[in-house]
Structure formats: C-alpha cells, structure tokens
Amino acid sequence: MKLLLTSGGVTNPSIHAGLVRLLPEPIEECRALVIPTAQWGHPMCSPTSVRGLIAAEPTWSGFTGLGWGSLGVLELTALPSISRERWEPWVREADVLLVDGGDATYLAHWMRQSGLLDLVPELEETVWVGVSAGSMVTAPRIGDYFVEWPSAVDDTALGWVDFSIFPHLDFFPTNTMEHAERWAEALGNPGYVIDEQTAIVVVDGEVEVVSEGRWALLDG
Helix, strand or coil: CEEEEECCCCCCHHHHHHHHHHCCCCHHHCEEEEECHHHHHCCCCCHHHHHHHHCCCHHHCCCCCCCCCEEEECCHHHHHHCCHHHHHHHHHHCCEEEECCCCHHHHHHHHHHHCHHHHHHHCCCCEEEEECHHHHCCCCECCHHHCCCCCCCCCECCCCCCCEEECCCCCCCCCCHHHHHHHHHCCCCCEEEECCCEEEEEECCEEEEEECCCEEEECC
16 A cells, blocks of 8 residues: 555645655546545534535545546445445555545544455555545554544554654644644654645655645654
8 A cells, every 4th residue: 555644635736746656547547435434433524524525525626626537435334234245346446545534543443344454455556545534544543632533442543654643733723733742742653743735655664755834753
C-alpha cells in the first residue's frame, strides 16, 4: 500500500503532484473507492456530511471531486453481511482508496471487523489517500485527545507507520500547536502535526512531507 496522508485532502499543487506520482494512471483514468465509515463514529459528522462526500460536492473537490475515472463507495460496516467473494474483487480492482475522516478508532475497528485489514498486505500498488482520521488510523495510536467513539477500548490504531498524526493544525480552536505539544507528550512515539496544506507520503517505509503550509515533527 502506498500512503498519501492528509489533513484536508488534495488542497494545493504540491500535494496534487505527490498524488499523481503515486498513481498508476492519470487521475481521470483511475478507479477510486471512497470509504466514509469513520464518519459514523464521530459526533460532528452526519448523513448530510456523508452525502456531500459521496456526491463529490464542491467542499470535496480535493478528494472525491478530483475527477476520478470511476468513483464507488465501500462501506466497511456492510462488508461482514456479504460474502468476501463479492467485495474483494471491488477492492482489488481499485487503484485508490479514498478514506475519509471521522473517528479513527471506529475506522480501525471496522477495518478489522470487515476483513479489509487482512487484504491490505496484498494491495502493494493500491494508493491509500487519507483525510484526517483516514490518515490517523495508519498510526500505532491516535492519542486519547482524538478518541470520540464511546465504545473505543483505547486509542490503538493500525500501526502501518511508526508515527502518529495531529491533523487540522490551526483549523479548529482546539487544534493549536500548544494542544499538539500536549498530545505528543503522552504518545510514546513521534508525531507529525499537519495543517490543511500538508501531506505525508509513505512508500516502502520512506516518509516524505509535502507541504505548502505549516507542520512539525514532535518527539513522543
């Protein structure tokens, strides 16, 4: 899996160029599946926000609205109720998984429960484009600061990378650098703090920060 981990999507030319480098074909020829699942676990999200995401409304122009060759929906909570033989080909045929934000612990739970997590090691050329929780879920843990799902046992995520992510720097009043520094103190691993104009590219374990904004790497 190739990772493009963002706070707010493909928001500037530098992140767009980073995405294009990862893709096997031009955007207009790539098959994308959007995963909205994390939204259901967060109190700030609603059916309206999910609709906007799936409909590629203007707010989502840097994500679902990039002009993909095809765009489908993969709802992880539905997968356990249908056969793997049915949904696995959809995932294997996709060039890109667009993984939206919400609550990362909820998303991690359904990555496991759905069976998608078991398939990930075989998706070597697939590009995972994360927004907010869709990026945070790749970390060993997200930090208690970001756990909103009441049923979460702890802040454990998927551990694909060895760092955590603090998104939306300066976008919300509770996402300042001061908040990020307190978040990082309790992590026990490094943490990237990124704003809406920053992304982290991870390919074969190599990490590259692509930014036209503000970011920091904090020691946990």
